Amino acid sequence: MSPADKRPWRQAFAVYRHPRVIAMLFLGFAAGLPFPLVFTTLSTWLRDVGVERSTIGFFAWVGITYSIKIFWAPVVDRAPLFGLTRWLGQRRGWMLLAQAGIVLGLLGMAATDPVENITAMALLALLVAFCSATQDVAIDAYRIEAVDPAYQGAMAAMYQAGWRIAAAIVGGAGALYIAKLASWEMSYITMAVSMTIGVVAVLVINEPAKSVDRSTLSEEQQVIDYLERSAHVHGFLRTPVAWFIGAVICPFTEFFKRNGKWALIILIFISIYRISDIVLANMAYPFYIDLGFSLDEIANIAKLFGFVMGILGAVVGGILVFRFGVMPILLLGAILVVLTNLMYAQLATDGKSLMGLATVISADNFSGGLAGSAFIAYLSRLTNTAYTATQYALFSSLMTLMPKFLSGFSGVIVDHFGYVNFFFYASATGVPGILLVLYLMRKENLLKSSMENNRN
Numbered sequence: 001m002s003p004a005d006k007r008p009w010r011q012a013f014a015v016y017r018h019p020r021v022i023a024m025l026f027l028g029f030a031a032g033l034p035f036p037l038v039f040t041t042l043s044t045w046l047r048d049v050g051v052e053r054s055t056i057g058f059f060a061w062v063g064i065t066y067s068i069k070i071f072w073a074p075v076v077d078r079a080p081l082f083g084l085t086r087w088l089g090q091r092r093g094w095m096l097l098a099q100a101g102i103v104l105g106l107l108g109m110a111a112t113d114p115v116e117n118i119t120a121m122a123l124l125a126l127l128v129a130f131c132s133a134t135q136d137v138a139i140d141a142y143r144i145e146a147v148d149p150a151y152q153g154a155m156a157a158m159y160q161a162g163w164r165i166a167a168a169i170v171g172g173a174g175a176l177y178i179a180k181l182a183s184w185e186m187s188y189i190t191m192a193v194s195m196t197i198g199v200v201a202v203l204v205i206n207e208p209a210k211s212v213d214r215s216t217l218s219e220e221q222q223v224i225d226y227l228e229r230s231a232h233v234h235g236f237l238r239t240p241v242a243w244f245i246g247a248v249i250c251p252f253t254e255f256f257k258r259n260g261k262w263a264l265i266i267l268i269f270i271s272i273y274r275i276s277d278i279v280l281a282n283m284a285y286p287f288y289i290d291l292g293f294s295l296d297e298i299a300n301i302a303k304l305f306g307f308v309m310g311i312l313g314a315v316v317g318g319i320l321v322f323r324f325g326v327m328p329i330l331l332l333g334a335i336l337v338v339l340t341n342l343m344y345a346q347l348a349t350d351g352k353s354l355m356g357l358a359t360v361i362s363a364d365n366f367s368g369g370l371a372g373s374a375f376i377a378y379l380s381r382l383t384n385t386a387y388t389a390t391q392y393a394l395f396s397s398l399m400t401l402m403p404k405f406l407s408g409f410s411g412v413i414v415d416h417f418g419y420v421n422f423f424f425y426a427s428a429t430g431v432p433g434i435l436l437v438l439y440l441m442r443k444e445n446l447l448k449s450s451m452e453n454n455r456n
Helices: 009-017 019-032 034-038 040-048 053-067 073-078 084-088 090-110 118-146 149-181 184-194 196-204 214-229 235-272 275-291 295-324 326-350 354-381 385-407 410-428 431-455
Strands: none
Touching: 009 019, 009 149, 009 295, 019 034, 019 090, 019 118, 019 149, 019 196, 034 040, 034 053, 034 090, 034 118, 034 149, 040 053, 040 149, 040 275, 040 295, 053 118, 053 275, 053 385, 053 410, 073 118, 073 385, 084 090, 090 118, 090 184, 090 196, 118 149, 118 385, 149 184, 149 295, 149 354, 184 196, 235 385, 235 431, 275 295, 275 326, 275 354, 275 385, 275 410, 275 431, 295 326, 295 354, 326 354, 326 410, 326 431, 354 385
16 A cells, blocks of 8 residues: 555544444454463463373364364355354354354363363363354454455454453453352353353344455356256256355365465465464463463453553554555564564563563563454455355465464473473564565565556
């Protein structure tokens, strides 16, 4: 975006008054609540009751569920649900079904002793993660289809705000408070009840309209051609194959056809942009415990500093994206994440300090919120609304697949090399993302210059 294209600051702030932007706050809450309950909060629970760090580290692989949701995203995108789709629509029907699965999984975790039955706990965490990932597919599709592209930065920011309210305040600090005052079992029961906020949001919002452009219609011609060529094939086989072509093949061919030789570079960038903070996050709470912080100290700092700074970072990111465009803020976010992750190494060197913990959590959450708003807006603009759920699921799956795989070894790295070296390693993994942002920015500038020259 050139300086002449910059929008007024007043207009940039006004995007948060849009009704569907406001609605994303509650959908973001529903998406954010399960996440800490199968990651940071769960790892705190496991460490608190004496589960080994290497075992806790492997629990990060539950998160690979979020990274392979592309395999069932076409079903969420196209397949109707009996009764629910007619009542609520495609997006809202799938949201409600996924929320029901999350509630059941959390109640099952509350009834399981992780020391006595760690396998059952892992399977229930996997159920929650699967349903949460399915809900994400439907919410992401709704977010992209509900408003014009100019509002995607604000939608991403509001989504993150709701996500962080749920993840930091309710599923993070709130769950720790309840565990401290009552028990971990009661904590997870309360979290299951809190998912009703998402259920109410789904029932209140309206199903978004869906538009299909001409290029998409040409892709769908593949389905028509297949049906014409296969008239001799029995319907029970012909219809599912046609559905597979339209729901699975067309979204991928459309993306590669639209982006040409840049498609693979874009996908590589998506797969590495969030490595640094995701790899670090898996060991953050065990690090606080091992440094000597109590559950209520962690909860207090996360509530007062992590939450506020995370929301501030997301909102600032949304405003800056609307004002300056996506790419410059992507670069800023990538640099901030690497620098703030290095602060963990300093805290590990200095030892227990409430001021140090507050500083680290504040910086980490602000940089993560800002980078998140920019990255979600970037992924959203890559998506064709005819294949919203499938294409965005591809992007978000790639976004977390490699980081989640690497984070599974985080406990082993800490055990062998210590926390300081682990944090240097986690920060270093963010450098390739910075370099690729610079490369893509140069590519976009060259493309823009070429278009301007052709017009002249």
